[in-house]
Amino acid sequence: MKGKLSEALIYSLRIIPLIRDIDQLGATIKRHEMTGDILVARVIHGGLVERSGLLYAGDKLVEVNGISVEGLDPEQVIHILAMSRGTIMFKVVPVLDPPVNSHKMVYVRAMTEYWPQEDPAIPCMDAGLPFQKGDILQIVDQNDALWWQARKISDLGTCAGLIPSNHLLKRKQREFWWSQPYQPHNHLKSAIYKEEFVGCGQKFYIGTGASNCYGAVGAPYEEVVRYQRHPANKHRLIVLVGPSGVGVNELRRQLIELNPNRFQSAVPHTTRSKKSYEMDGREYHYVSKETFESLMYSHRMLEYGEYKGHLYGTSVDAVQAVLDEGKICVMDLEPQGIQVARTQELKPYVIFIKPSSMSCMKRSRKNAKIITDYFVDMKFKEEDLQEMEDLAQKMESQFGQFFDHVIVNDNLQDACAQLLSAVQKAQEEPQWVPATWVSSDN
Ligand SMILES: Nc1ncnc2c1ncn2[C@@H]1O[C@H](COP(=O)(O)OP(=O)(O)OP(=O)(O)O)[C@@H](O)[C@H]1O
Numbered sequence: 001m002k003g004k005l006s007e008a009l010i011y012s013l014r015i016i017p018l019i020r021d022i023d024q025l026g027a028t029i030k031r032h033e034m035t036g037d038i039l040v041a042r043v044i045h046g047g048l049v050e051r052s053g054l055l056y057a058g059d060k061l062v063e064v065n066g067i068s069v070e071g072l073d074p075e076q077v078i079h080i081l082a083m084s085r086g087t088i089m090f091k092v093v094p095v096l097d098p099p100v101n102s103h104k105m106v107y108v109r110a111m112t113e114y115w116p117q118e119d120p121a122i123p124c125m126d127a128g129l130p131f132q133k134g135d136i137l138q139i140v141d142q143n144d145a146l147w148w149q150a151r152k153i154s155d156l157g158t159c160a161g162l163i164p165s166n167h168l169l170k171r172k173q174r175e176f177w178w179s180q181p182y183q184p185h186n187h188l189k190s191a192i193y194k195e196e197f198v199g200c201g202q203k204f205y206i207g208t209g210a211s212n213c214y215g216a217v218g219a220p221y222e223e224v225v226r227y228q229r230h231p232a233n234k235h236r237l238i239v240l241v242g243p244s245g246v247g248v249n250e251l252r253r254q255l256i257e258l259n260p261n262r263f264q265s266a267v268p269h270t271t272r273s274k275k276s277y278e279m280d281g282r283e284y285h286y287v288s289k290e291t292f293e294s295l296m297y298s299h300r301m302l303e304y305g306e307y308k309g310h311l312y313g314t315s316v317d318a319v320q321a322v323l324d325e326g327k328i329c330v331m332d333l334e335p336q337g338i339q340v341a342r343t344q345e346l347k348p349y350v351i352f353i354k355p356s357s358m359s360c361m362k363r364s365r366k367n368a369k370i371i372t373d374y375f376v377d378m379k380f381k382e383e384d385l386q387e388m389e390d391l392a393q394k395m396e397s398q399f400g401q402f403f404d405h406v407i408v409n410d411n412l413q414d415a416c417a418q419l420l421s422a423v424q425k426a427q428e429e430p431q432w433v434p435a436t437w438v439s440s441d442n
Pocket residue numbers: 242243244245246247248249250251364365368369370371409410411412413415
């Protein structure tokens with residue numbers, strides 16, 4: 001029988017050389033709250049440290065290039081690193097069980113915006129990844145429940161950056177919401193232990209329009225997948241959105257005119273009575289108020305409104321009727337209606353029609369007429385164009401996360417050609433869509 005051995009931890013010191021090519025090392029360090037040790041806090045995905053496979057989160061730094069880091073602040077260690085060139089020698093006590101990233105890679109659409117420079121709670125500002133509404137992010141590391149690592153798909157070659165986790169972002173949004181309007185910034189103060197980024201100080205643009213660095217309340221990330229419509233499947237609904245007068249109707253009309261066998265509008269419903277020259281199902285579906293309201297209450301109306309005492313609206317079934325014929329349904333929608341249309345059933349592809357610059361608009365709309373029920377032949381005035389621009393900005397900042405594509409409507413022919421190409425791509429090429437749309441039918 002073995003005698004009782006007293007246990008002892010054997011700390012194996014390891015010397016790790018890292019050759020710094022450019023000045024990115026891609027790791028953060030922090031000081032242990034109790035022991036004062038300098039530890040590797042985080043290894044950034046895609047950075048030099050991660051690629052070397054030699055340093056892990058939790059490793060304790062003992063020396064850097066022969067200089068002891070004992071008793072130093074993380075900032076002082078960063079300074080030593082900043083002065084070092086070529087091969088950097090780290091003497092470390094390796095962590096006993098290095099963390100493994102067991103999460104699969106997921107892609108999300110950012111439904112809000114995030115500005116690390118405005119977020120005092122981020123453990124390391126320089127390692128933060130700023131993003132805007134609608135950006136598609138590749139989440140590469142979810143080991144930390146609060147801070148994930150992600151890359152923008154438009155920038156997959158770079159090393160990852162820190163973003164707040166879904167859970168943290170939701171919590172912060174809620175706190176911010178409740179703290180309004182009396183203490184707009186107190187919620188951001190946090191006792192999170194600061195980390196220092198061992199890499200070059202990336203400079204980020206600080207957003208000016210954001211109400212706070214965490215954006216608006218709502219689901220902060222939407223999981224997305226690449227989806228390509230099978231040629232045998234129904235077409236995706238094409239939704240056009242834009243400020244009044246920008247040319248949404250004109251573009252829709254022109255697109256349908258190009259190929260009426262392929263593109264079609266949905267026939268709207270109305271509660272007004274049919275005129276003698278009209279035909280039920282051609283201009284409108286003429287229904288009773290009760291029928292209309294039951295469609296509304298059962299969420300089968302994509303949008304509706306009242307005009308001169310009568311209800312008007314477009315139903316999901318009317319859109320489906322066009323899709324069932326194998327055609328591409330093109331409809332314009334108020335931005336508030338996008339969320340209602342965003343279903344697995346319709347898989348809408350949303351195109352935002354945007355005005356161009358004021359000077360361009362003045363030129364291109366010189367002979368254009370505002371089309372309303374009250375004024376005939378009224379030309380666009382400067383105020384109209386200004387109002388259109390302001391509204392476009394508001395729409396973009398409020399609903400930009402839902403836009404799959406943006407077209408600037410300056411020259412009508414160009415805009416129409418861009419629309420045709422975008423619509424074809426939406427139907428025939430892979431696009432990012434909410435993961436829930438393809439879970440069961442693929
Ligand atoms: N690129 C363009 N160049 C010149 N005129 C244009 C252009 N786009 C649209 N127009 C004209 O601008 C006017 C308004 O366009 P349209 O009716 O399509 O606006 P809208 O976005 O549908 O707005 P609303 O919803 O208020 O009707 C029309 O007379 C249209 O012919």
